[in-house]
Amino acid sequence: MGKIKGAIIVDTERCKGCGLCAVACPLHVLELTKREVNKKGYSFARQIMEDTCNGCASCAVICPDACITVYKKKEE
Amino acid sequence: MTTNDIIKPENLVYRKPTLLNDTPMHYCPGCSHGVAHKLIAEIIEEMGMEEKTIAISPVGCAVFAYNYIDVDWIEAAHGRAPAVASAVKRLWPDRLVFTYQGDGDLACIGTGETIHALNRGEHIAIIFINNAIYGMTGGQMAPTTLMGMKTSTCPYGREADLHGYPLHITDIAATLEGTTYVTRQAVHTVAAIRKTKKAIRQAFENSLNGQGASLVEVVSTCNAGWKMSPEQANKWMEEHMFKYYPLGDLKNLL
Numbered sequence: 001m002g003k004i005k006g007a008i009i010v011d012t013e014r015c016k017g018c019g020l021c022a023v024a025c026p027l028h029v030l031e032l033t034k035r036e037v038n039k040k041g042y043s044f045a046r047q048i049m050e051d052t053c054n055g056c057a058s059c060a061v062i063c064p065d066a067c068i069t070v071y072k073k074k075e076e
Numbered sequence: 077m078t079t080n081d082i083i084k085p086e087n088l089v090y091r092k093p094t095l096l097n098d099t100p101m102h103y104c105p106g107c108s109h110g111v112a113h114k115l116i117a118e119i120i121e122e123m124g125m126e127e128k129t130i131a132i133s134p135v136g137c138a139v140f141a142y143n144y145i146d147v148d149w150i151e152a153a154h155g156r157a158p159a160v161a162s163a164v165k166r167l168w169p170d171r172l173v174f175t176y177q178g179d180g181d182l183a184c185i186g187t188g189e190t191i192h193a194l195n196r197g198e199h200i201a202i203i204f205i206n207n208a209i210y211g212m213t214g215g216q217m218a219p220t221t222l223m224g225m226k227t228s229t230c231p232y233g234r235e236a237d238l239h240g241y242p243l244h245i246t247d248i249a250a251t252l253e254g255t256t257y258v259t260r261q262a263v264h265t266v267a268a269i270r271k272t273k274k275a276i277r278q279a280f281e282n283s284l285n286g287q288g289a290s291l292v293e294v295v296s297t298c299n300a301g302w303k304m305s306p307e308q309a310n311k312w313m314e315e316h317m318f319k320y321y322p323l324g325d326l327k328n329l330l
């Protein structure tokens with residue numbers, strides 16, 4: 001059976017860095033930036049582990065600002 | 077397989093609902109209002125009611141809700157949203173009519189309007205965001221503030237002798253004959269968000285089908301008002317808020 005792989009895109013300019021996505025992610029794929037900030041001055045969320053995401057969309061469901069788009073594909 | 081192979085339109089699982097526009101929300105980072113807005117936008121989209129929804133926005137943090145969700149909105153005077161919604165629904169019986177109110181709006185200044193609109197069995201849905209504090213004006217004590225909870229107007233904690241007891245307005249609503257569906261939900265975890273979505277969907281369908289008044293309380297966080305991080309606020313809510321406001325359906329006649 002093929003493994004399911006996921007990927008996310010974070011709208012970093014819309015992100016306010018609340019960090020709830022990082023808490024909700026069961027695989028700890030997301031992290032807030034430590035030094036980098038967006039135009040509003042917030043640190044933002046980003047995917048730190050490329051291969052781990054399985055596209056469960058927990059991060060996107062919990063994001064209060066709807067910044068995360070999730071894609072998922074079965075590996076052949 | 078690289079990330080670029082996965083990021084293709086046919087693999088899309090979750091995106092921002094199209095009804096939620098690109099205006100950046102003014103809410104504080106981690107605020108529960110954002111999730112509630114997103115759920116409402118998703119549900120209206122799924123129901124195909126984009127052109128046939130009339131929403132009433134409150135006074136409070138959600139006063140600018142009309143800037144974020146692309147449906148028709150009316151801005152009501154403080155606490156008067158259920159009264160405005162009653163009129164709208166009576167004039168447009170085929171529309172989905174709902175109000176979106178906070179605890180200061182619904183449980184304090186608008187108690188009369190809320191209880192009477194629910195008791196009359198108006199075919200409206202009320203989304204009630206309960207964060208136990210006045211968020212917009214700077215974290216003052218609300219009727220729903222918990223015993224012992226510190227706010228800027230009760231800095232030593234809420235005391236029964238001086239401030240009275242927290243108001244369980246959802247429990248009162250469940251005892252009224254006009255209500256068909258009264259529930260209390262939260263949006264702190266993915267599972268809770270899915271349950272809340274179901275609850276709001278049912279409330280909207282009740283409004284649309286003319287099946288009496290529905291009230292969905294969403295127990296929420298106000299991390300800025302509570303002086304916590306969004307994560308701590310969610311934990312605090314689970315530990316303290318849920319004792320006073322336990323989750324679940326209080327009444328469902330359908």
